[in-house]
Structure formats: C-alpha cells, structure tokens
Amino acid sequence: xxxxxxxxxxxxxxxxxxxxxxxxxxxxxxxxxxxxxxxxxxxxxxxxxxxxxxxxxxxxxxxxxxxxxxxxxxxxxxxxxxxxxxxxxxxxxxxxxxxxxxxxxxxxxxxxxxxxxxxxxxxxxxxxxxxxxxxxxxxxxxxxxxxxxxxxxxxxxxxxxxxxxxxxxxxxxxxxxxxxxxxxxxxxxxxxxxxxxxxxxxxxxxxxxxxxxxxxxxxxxxxxxxxxxxxxxxxxxxxxxxxxxxxxxxxxxxxxxxxxxxxxxxxxxxxxxxxxxxxxxxxxxxxxxxxxxxxxxxxx
Amino acid sequence: xxxxxxxxxxxxxxxxxxxxxxxxxxxxxxxxxxxxxxxxxxxxxxxxxxxxxxxxxxxxxxxxxxxxxxxxxxxxxxxxxxxxxxxxxxxxxxxxxxxxxxxxxxxxxxxxxxxxxxxxxxxxxxxxxxxxxxxxxxxxxxxxxxxxxxxxxxxxxxxxxxxxxxxxxxxxxxxxxxxxxxxxxxxxxxxxxxxxxxxxxxxxxxxxxxxxxxxxxxxxxxxxxxxxxxxxxxxxxxxxxxxxxxxxxxxxxxxxxxxxxxxxxxxxxxxxxxxxxxxxxxxxxxxxxxxxxxxxxxxxxxxxxxxxxxxxxxxxxxxxxxxxxxxxxxxxxxxxxxxxxxxxxxxxxxxxxxxxxxxxxxxxxxxxxxxxxxxxxxxxxxxxxxxxxxxxxxxxxxxxxxxxxxxxxxxxxxxxxxx
Numbered sequence: 167x168x169x170x171x172x173x174x175x176x177x178x179x180x181x182x183x184x185x186x187x188x189x190x191x192x193x194x195x196x197x198x199x200x201x202x203x204x205x206x207x208x209x210x211x212x213x214x215x216x217x218x219x220x221x222x223x224x225x226x227x228x229x230x231x232x233x234x235x236x237x238x239x240x241x242x243x244x245x246x247x248x249x250x251x252x253x254x255x256x257x258x259x260x261x262x263x264x265x266x267x268x269x270x271x272x273x274x275x276x277x278x279x280x281x282x283x284x285x286x287x288x289x290x291x292x293x294x295x296x297x298x299x300x301x302x303x304x305x306x307x308x309x310x311x312x313x314x315x316x317x318x319x320x321x322x323x324x325x326x327x328x329x330x331x332x333x334x335x336x337x338x339x340x341x342x343x344x345x346x347x348x349x350x351x352x353x354x355x356x357x358x359x360x361x362x363x364x365x366x367x368x369x370x371x372x373x374x375x376x377x378x379x380x381x382x383x384x385x386x387x388x389x390x391x392x393x394x395x396x397x398x399x400x401x402x403x404x405x406x407x408x409x410x411x412x413x414x415x416x417x418x419x420x421x422x423x424x425x426x427x428x429x430x431x432x433x434x435x436x437x438x439x440x441x442x443x444x445x446x447x448x449x450x451x452x453x454x455x456x457x458x459x460x461x462x463x464x465x466x
Numbered sequence: 467x468x469x470x471x472x473x474x475x476x477x478x479x480x481x482x483x484x485x486x487x488x489x490x491x492x493x494x495x496x497x498x499x500x501x502x503x504x505x506x507x508x509x510x511x512x513x514x515x516x517x518x519x520x521x522x523x524x525x526x527x528x529x530x531x532x533x534x535x536x537x538x539x540x541x542x543x544x545x546x547x548x549x550x551x552x553x554x555x556x557x558x559x560x561x562x563x564x565x566x567x568x569x570x571x572x573x574x575x576x577x578x579x580x581x582x583x584x585x586x587x588x589x590x591x592x593x594x595x596x597x598x599x600x601x602x603x604x605x606x607x608x609x610x611x612x613x614x615x616x617x618x619x620x621x622x623x624x625x626x627x628x629x630x631x632x633x634x635x636x637x638x639x640x641x642x643x644x645x646x647x648x649x650x651x652x653x654x655x656x657x658x659x660x661x662x663x664x665x666x667x668x669x670x671x672x673x674x675x676x677x678x679x680x681x682x683x684x685x686x687x688x689x690x691x692x693x694x695x696x697x698x699x700x701x702x703x704x705x706x707x708x709x710x711x712x713x714x715x716x717x718x719x720x721x722x723x724x725x726x727x728x729x730x731x732x733x734x735x736x737x738x739x740x741x742x743x744x745x746x747x748x749x750x751x752x753x754x755x756x757x758x759x760x761x762x763x764x765x766x767x768x769x770x771x772x773x774x775x776x777x778x779x780x781x782x783x784x785x786x787x788x789x790x791x792x793x794x795x796x797x798x799x800x801x802x803x804x805x806x807x808x809x810x811x812x813x814x815x816x817x818x819x820x821x822x823x824x825x826x827x828x829x830x831x832x833x834x835x836x837x838x839x840x841x842x843x844x845x846x847x848x849x850x851x852x853x854x855x856x857x858x859x860x861x862x863x864x865x866x867x868x869x870x871x872x873x874x875x876x877x878x879x880x881x882x883x884x885x
Contacts, residue, residue, distance in 0.1 A: 280845075
C-alpha cells in the first residue's frame with residue numbers, strides 16, 4: 167500500500183508538469199488550430215534561463231528565497247518573449263497557408279532552438295540547483311512525498327485556477343474564447359485577433375517555463391534535449407484530454423502521469439516512454455476527440 | 467528631399483528596435499555562461515554585439531527583399547500569363563532534360579575511378595539520402611501525409627538485415643527485397659489505424675511510433691543486443707568473389723547508383739499513374755476526392771507502404787555498408803534531416819529532392835568547419851523556405867491542359883442555336 171501511495175504521488179507530480187506544458191499546446195491549438203511543435207523547446211529555454219539566472223544569483227550570494235522568485239520570474243519572462251517571437255517569425259506569415267506549412271515551419275523552429283541552445287550553452291547535462299527547500303511540516307510524510315513534489319502539485323493547482331479565472335472573467339479572456347470559436351467573426355466585432363494570438367502564446371510559454379523550472383528542480387538536471395520528450399508527452403496529455411479544452415489538458419496530464427508512474431512501478435522502468443507513446447496511439451485510434459473534447463466535424 | 471528621408475529614418479528605427487529586442491531575447495542564453503564547477507561566470511559580451519549587428523542588418527535586408535518581392539508579384543499579376551522558370555523549362559523539355567540526365571549518369575559511372583574511395587564513400591551516403599528523400603517524398607510530397615517517424619522504417623530494414631545475417635546467415639541479395647517487404651508491412655501496420663486521423667495528428671503519431679521502435683531496439687537486449695548494437699554484418703556479396711575494401715566500396719557505389727536510377731524511374735512512373743494522381747488530389751482536397759470515388763484509406767495506405775519500402779531497402783544497404791548498427795543511428799534527428807531534404811529541395815519534385823539531398827548532405831561534409839551549425843541552419847532554412855518559397859529549391863510545375871476551340875466549333879455552335 168505504501169508503494170502504491172508513493173507511486174500515486176509521483177504520478178501526480180509528473181502529471182502536474184505535463185498538465186502545465188499541455189495547457190500551452192491546447193490553448194494555441196484552440197485558437198489557431200496549430201500544433202506548436204516548438205512548445206517543448208520554449209519549456210527547455212525556460213528551464214535554461216532559470217538555471218542561468220539562479221546560478222548567477224547564487225554566485226553573487228543572494229538569499230535562497232529571492233533566488234527562487236527572481237529565477238522564476240526571469241524564466242517566465244524570457245520564455246514568453248521566445249514564444250511571442252516564434253509566433254511572429256514562424257507562424258504569423260503562414261496564417262493562410264496550407265495546413266502542412268506551419269507544421270513544418272514549427273518543426274524547423276524546434277530544431278533551430280534546440281541547436282541554438284546546444285551551441286550557445288552546452289550539450290552536457292547540467293545539475294539544476296535545488297531551489298525548493300525541505301519544509302519542516304512535510305517531515306512525517308517525507309518517505310512518500312517530497313517537499314518538491316508538494317510544491318509542484320500545489321503550484322499547478324493554483325496556476326490552473328488562476329488560468330480558469332483569467333479566461334472566464336477578464337476581457338482578454340473573453341476575446342480569446344471568441345477567437346477560438348470563430349476567428350473571422352471575432353475580427354468583425356472588433357477583436358484584435360493578432361493581439362489575442364500573441365497573448366495566447368505569451369501565457370502558454372510562461373506556463374511552460376514554470377513547468378520547466380519545477381521539473382528541473384524535481385529531476386535535478388537539464389540539457390538541450392529535454393524539450394523534445396516533454397513536448398511529445400505534454401502533447402499526448404493534451405490529446406488525451408481533448409485538444410483545445412483547458413480542463414481536458416489538466417485531466418489528460420494527470421491521467422498520463424499516473425499511467426506512467428504505475429506502469430513503470432509495476433511493469434518495467436525500461437519502457438517508460440513506450441507507455442506514453444502507446445497510450446497516445448491508442449487514444450488517437452479509439453477516441454481522437456479525447457476525454458473532454460468535442461467531436462470535430464469537417465466542413466466543406 | 468525630406469519626404470524620402472523620413473521613411474528611411476523610420477525603417478532604420480524599426481530595424482533598430484528589432485535588433486534591440488533580439489539582444490534582450492538572447493541575453494541569458496548567448497551572453498552568460500556558467501561554469502558550475504569553478505563557480506564562475508563567463509560574460510560573452512561579444513555575442514551580444516554579434517546578435518545586435520546581425521539582426522539589424524538581417525532586418526534591413528529582409529525588408530528590402532520583401533519590398534522587391536511585392537513589386538515583382540504586382541508585375542506578375544499584371545502579366546497574368548503563367549510562365550515557366552528556366553529550371554522548369556529545362557525539366558519539361560526532353561531535348562534539354564535527356565542530355566543533362568545522361569551527362570549526370572555518365573559522371574556517376576566514372577566517379578569511383580576519378581575520386582578516392584573516401585570521396586566515393588561520402589557519395590554513397592549522399593545517394594542513400596537521395597533514395598530516402600525520394601521515398602519520403604512519396605508520403606509527404608505527393609500524398610501530403612507528414613511522416614515524422616520515417617526513420618523507423620529505415621531501422622526496420624537495417625535490423626532485418628543485421629539479424630537475419632548474423633543469426634541465419636542470409637545474404638544481402640535475399641534480405642534486400644525481404645527488408646523492403648518487412649518495412650512496407652510495418653508501414654501498413656502503422657498506417658492502418660492512424661491514417662483516418664487528420665494531418666497534424668498523424669505527424670505526432672508517426673513521431674511517437676519512430677520513438678517506440680528506437681526505444682524497443684534500445685531496451686530489448688535479447689532481440690537487438692540493445693545500445694551496443696550488432697557488429698560484423700556481411701558486406702554485399704558479388705557472385706561469391708572476395709572483394710577488397712576499396713573494391714567493395716566501388717561495388718556498393720554502383721549498387722546505390724543503380725538503386726537511385728531505379729527509384730527515379732519508379733517514382734516518375736508512379737507520379738503519372740492513376741495512383742499518383744490520386745495522391746496529389748488527396749493532398750489538395752480530401753472531401754472532393756471522396757466525392758470522386760477515390761478510396762481514401764487505401765490510397766493513403768499505399769503511399770505509406772511504398773514510402774516505407776524504400777526506407778527499408780536503404781536500411782539494408784546501410785547495414786551492409788557500415789557492417790555495424792546500433793539504435794543511435796535511428797533517432798528523430800535522422801527523420802528530421804530526411805524531412806529537411808524533401809522540404810528544402812521541393813516537396814513533390816523528384817529533381818528537387820535529389821538536389822536537396824546533395825546540398826544538405828555534401829555541403830556540411832565538405833565544409834567541416836560549419837558542420838556544427840548544420841542542424842541550426844537546417845531548422846532556420848526550413849522555416850524560411852515555408853515562408854518565402856513553399857515550393858522549395860526546385861518547384862514542380864503544375865501540369866495544365868488548355869482547351870483550344872477548333873475554328874469550326876464556332877459554326878457548329880451557331881448552327882445548334884435555334885435563333
């Protein structure tokens with residue numbers, strides 16, 4: 167039973183991270199119908215920025231708490247800036263091109279960003295500093311769920327609630343929903359669609375960056391390639407929940423995280439990624455619209 | 467005087483803004499480098515200057531190019547008539563095309579006798595990518611299905627030769643068709659359930675499939691000997707005669723050349739066939755195709771299987787060439803390179819893919835200093851090609867037939883008219 171609980175929490179932790187990254191996929195897909203292949207790379211850049219800023223600050227002797235906050239902010243800001251720029255360069259000129267074009271452009275961007283970080287930084291694994299301290303009140307449960315795991319799960323839940331609030335209540339959130347329903351109509355009633363798309367990319371990227379810092383402090387190391395696998399898994403989560411649906415992405419993230427955790431715990435740890443990909447293939451075959459997604463009807 | 471100066475100033479200011487934005491954007495990654503062991507920071511300010519100047523100049527150049535492009539497009543819109551570019555004319559006219567093709571082939575035939583075996587070896591690799599590119603071109607270029615796990619079929623071919631050769635002592639010539647069939651079989655196995663999906667889902671599923679194959683090869687030690695790979699694979703046999711290393715390279719080169727010619731022939735015939743035209747039609751409009759009575763799933767499946775078949779064949783040759791394979795040769799990077807060849811060369815164009823393969827494989831090989839930047843450049847060029855030249859280096863001219871009424875048609879029409 168103890169082992170079960172341990173696996174359960176480790177699954178929740180993984181799931182939270184997948185959910186955070188999946189939100190970026192699902193929001194972008196909901197608005198412009200594009201799989202943003204470079205999203206995993208944005209997450210990787212977020213983790214790298216956090217690593218760099220945190221290292222610089224700790225060398226200059228800043229206190230631990232200020233390092234967490236500053237590195238977190240820096241990662242979110244720079245990741246958003248990258249997301250914004252990627253959209254402007256690689257996707258915006260292709261808004262009316264055939265479907266395959268932005269997808270290939272996105273793959274190109276993803277390859278470019280990976281190699282950019284590889285060349286500018288390093289190909290080695292970097293040890294990520296332990297940003298999250300061990301809490302005293304978590305002591306009795308430490309063998310089942312670590313403080314870092316707890317922080318990850320709580321952060322994810324808070325971010326989800328904030329995002330839901332943002333999309334339901336604010337003016338720009340309303341504009342986002344309108345744009346995702348019908349872009350042409352939204353433009354006709356005076357919504358600045360380009361701005362809405364930019365905001366979507368910025369928010370999605372910031373969430374990915376938060377995911378990046380959290381998972382980097384959970385696993386303890388980063389390199390330029392982490393965005394690739396995380397990107398596919400988060401995409402799996404988004405599809406699992408129904409791409410385009412925000413609660414779906416969260417649900418999908420948790421389901422994927424738990425599945426992976428139990429499968430590696432009870433079956434075999436060698437095939438960790440195979441489980442995720444097989445799950446993706448199975449959902450797409452049997453329920454392409456996902457758990458909470460709407461059936462898509464193709465119109466002429 | 468003032469009136470021309472103001473826009474110029476505005477343009478410069480805008481480029482300056484772009485440059486400043488990129489300086490900010492690349493600041494943490496380009497400028498700061500942390501050395502964790504020595505606990506020291508290296509500030510690379512020179513990179514900041516490079517980025518600033520580079521983006522400033524690029525932004526000005528891009529703006530000038532865009533202006534010119536707009537003017538040219540306006541002019542072309544006025545001329546109205548469709549014109550073939552120089553390259554397209556050469557490719558369409560047999561009197562230019564055939565001598566050119568024969569000259570290239572003749573050059574290929576004497577290549578191993580002119581150049582060293584080192585050069586020949588590089589050329590074999592380039593030719594392998596030509597075939598891989600042409601195979602993927604069937605799937606991506608003609609049928610419009612984005613396959614990101616193409617390398618999986620390549621792996622199937624390579625491993626089927628490696629395993630059949632080491633365990634059952636089967637020869638190269640037996641496994642070559644067998645590997646092709648196995649790869650095609652895997653293509654159908656994957657294609658059957660997923661081809662109902664829309665294009666972008668398909669891309670991810672194939673990507674996942676490619677990774678699954680690689681992970682299985684890496685972890686299933688009893689089957690594939692895991693990451694350490696399989697070594698001592700036989701080179702292709704030549705009527706039972708023992709060949710020296712140099713001879714076997716030359717032999718392999720001619721084999722590849724033959725395969726390339728064969729592939730070009732088959733792909734060309736396929737393109738003009740009923741099936742090939744069904745692929746192109748399906749790429750352009752699925753719903754219209756179904757309305758015309760084209761079996762969507764079957765047509766897509768054949769594209770998938772035929773594309774996979776070439777990858778399987780090249781995989782067998784790859785295993786025979788290197789005599790050693792391990793899963794590291796079949797990563798997503800490989801799929802990305804093949805996709806880049808097809809996209810940059812020109813989707814759907816046979817000559818484009820060939821040119822693309824030579825440029826993308828040979829350039830980094832000869833510009834060793836730049837080979838580090840190879841993937842960086844591939845990624846950037848893929849984006850630029852999609853934006854500025856979606857048809858690639860060499861575009862296919864759409865075939866069009868014009869209806870020319872015969873002079874006496876008019877009279878008939880008038881005669882049929884009751885008034």
